[in-house]
Amino acid sequence: MLSKLVNLFFPKTCQACNHILTDNEMHICVKCRHELPLTKYHYERPEVVKKIFYGRVELEAATALFYFHKEGSVQHLLHKLKYKGQEQLGQVFGVWLGAELQESSYFKSIDVVIPVPFTPKN
Numbered sequence: 521m522l523s524k525l526v527n528l529f530f531p532k533t534c535q536a537c538n539h540i541l542t543d544n545e546m547h548i549c550v551k552c553r554h555e556l557p558l559t560k561y562h563y564e565r566p567e568v569v570k571k572i573f574y575g576r577v578e579l580e581a582a583t584a585l586f587y588f589h590k591e592g593s594v595q596h597l598l599h600k601l602k603y604k605g606q607e608q609l610g611q612v613f614g615v616w617l618g619a620e621l622q623e624s625s626y627f628k629s630i631d632v633v634i635p636v637p638f639t640p641k642n
């Protein structure tokens with residue numbers, strides 16, 4: 521009851537587009553989730569990210585959840601995660617990636633996932 525009253529005056533908004541979230545949405549609205557640029561590397565091309573790290577560190581497998589475009593929605597969300605106190609977005613991305621990795625045959629034997637920021641310059 522109290523949370524519905526609080527939500528009436530201070531509605532939760534999508535971290536990507538700022539529209540008011542429905543009761544079934546958390547942090548990012550369904551529309552924005554569908555529009556985020558998923559790489560799908562962990563299903564189709566796992567070597568793309570892994571070869572970035574060749575000669576630097578030994579990896580079992582590597583992937584990226586999203587493509588990063590300057591001024592894009594992923595950059596906007598990562599900025600909120602890193603600099604605006606929206607740490608819950610890290611959990612959203614972690615749960616999302618975990619669910620995808622469970623469906624990938626390339627990542628069946630993975631025990632630990634370590635997030636590593638990288639840019640095309642890496």
Ligand SMILES: [Zn+2]
Pocket residue numbers: 534535536537538539548549550551552553
């Ligand atoms: Zn949205």
